[in-house]
Amino acid sequence: MNKHGGYQGNKEQVIDFSVNISPFGPPQSVKQGIMESIETIEKYPSIDGGDYRYLLQEAFSLDKLDPRQLIIGNGAMELIYLFARSLKPERVLLIQPTFNEYQRAFELVGTKVEYFILEENSGFTIPEDRLIKKIQNLKPEVLLLCSPNNPTGVRYDKKLLKGIARELSDWGGILFVDESFGEFVLDKDPYGTTGINNIFILRSLTKFYGIPGLRLGYGIGHSSLIEKLLEHKEPWTVNTFALKALEKIAAEKEYPRQLADWLREEKTYLEKHFQALENPGLKIYPSYVNFYLGKIQGIPAKLVQEKLLEAGIYLRTCEDFQGLDHEHFRFAVRTGKDNEKLIQGFRKILKELSDHK
Ligand SMILES: Cc1ncc(COP(=O)(O)O)c(C=O)c1O
Structure with a gap:
């Protein structure tokens, strides 16, 4: 079987950014x-x-x-x-x-x-x-x-x-x-x-x-x-x-409208805050949808995944995709508080990395 997203570990209370599905569940x-x-x-x-x-x-x-x-x-x-x-x-x-x-x-x-x-x-x-x-x-x-x-x-x-x-x-x-x-x-x-x-x-x-x-x-x-x-x-x-x-x-007329409002707002939030992290090694690719591909140049995605997991955040590494490598990761857009935690998690990682230089 191929690899797919989804946290499989035994840590409790993990915010799973590795699956790119509506975080609201069904209508x-x-x-x-x-x-x-x-x-x-x-x-x-x-x-x-x-x-x-x-x-x-x-x-x-x-x-x-x-x-x-x-x-x-x-x-x-x-x-x-x-x-x-x-x-x-x-x-x-x-x-x-x-x-x-x-x-x-x-x-x-x-x-x-x-x-x-x-x-x-x-x-x-x-x-x-x-x-x-x-x-x-x-x-x-x-x-x-x-x-x-x-x-x-x-x-x-x-x-x-x-x-x-x-x-x-x-x-x-x-x-x-x-x-x-x-x-x-x-x-x-x-x-x-x-x-x-x-x-x-x-x-x-x-x-x-x-x-x-x-x-x-x-x-x-x-x-x-x-x-x-x-x-x-x-x-x-x-x-x-x-x-x-x-x-x-x-x-169902309401749910699609709600999802569009949520996505517009959260994508704006994430893109603004990732940009504000201002790190030349960090790359988040533009995306039309509810997930993003990214990497931190020179840093294995596995390490990024491990570090974020310490903060209860899980993202997907992408080494199994043809044309990507061990540095790429993918994360989904979630709801407000979760997305704030994601940004905080990245801020912390990037700071730790620059302190080590
Ligand atoms: C691009 C793409 N196509 C198809 C599927 C399968 O979707 P479904 O759950 O509807 O079978 C997936 C699931 O991850 C997907 O990412």
Whole structure:
């Protein structure tokens, strides 16, 4: 299994910045809906979630799409593995550094996985000309990227994505865009790159709605691709409670607004205070979402992690991502007091380091 965030140690009262999920937990309406639907577990849920796709359209303003362009999954994760299993492409190109499950999903079905590694000194942005050349040379059946990207927080431009899709279409290739963190983008466009024949978009409800234990995600793609995925999908993977949660989320107007307000405020706070730490070795990369990638030049992230843990704060080291190294770490945005503690923790570390020089 790949490494993921989440504190596993035995220290009590740790503030876990290593998981990039809403710190508020699910909306009350979701919890209540689940409690109220307890009796319904006596019946099988919908075989493939097909009848519930209209709820995705309501929840995420996707009413311009045909329901046949949508698929519901047991988390976004099910759809990553289902996509790989259904298409079994010979060659996939991954834009790295990125979420590490894509590689596993494709390698398990015998796909050759190739990388295009983004450079840190270009802020992990995509050099369009170089990528297009690589695509033309390699002719991958699938190019997969995550936008906004986990763990860099970079969002790729819509025009660039359309250009990549156009290139791939010459040999029937598909652009797979994982937008699992898309709900956190403050100026989001629900349609983005939807409706383009050879783009498959993946979204997760886990992160924004604070429901990792429930498992709910969805995909958007051309109806023929969705049909193919449905042919390979196992029955009943999306359970009764997850479908109930979707119904509640579709009716939930307040929670997304609250999350946007929280995120705007806390990102402003964190960015201002990290800047005020004024340390030439400290680098926190700009991010569109609810987490940041960073490093302290010359200092192993493991040491930063250990030092912060002494103050009850836990962040994720990133040495397991292709294109990152032992200095990189990732932390999520949490609520006010937690974020203040994070800043205090970094202030202390940086002071200790400069005292040692
Ligand atoms: C980029 C990305 N995509 C997909 C997933 C899987 O999300 P889910 O919990 O909906 O399966 C994750 C989980 O960490 C992720 O970071």
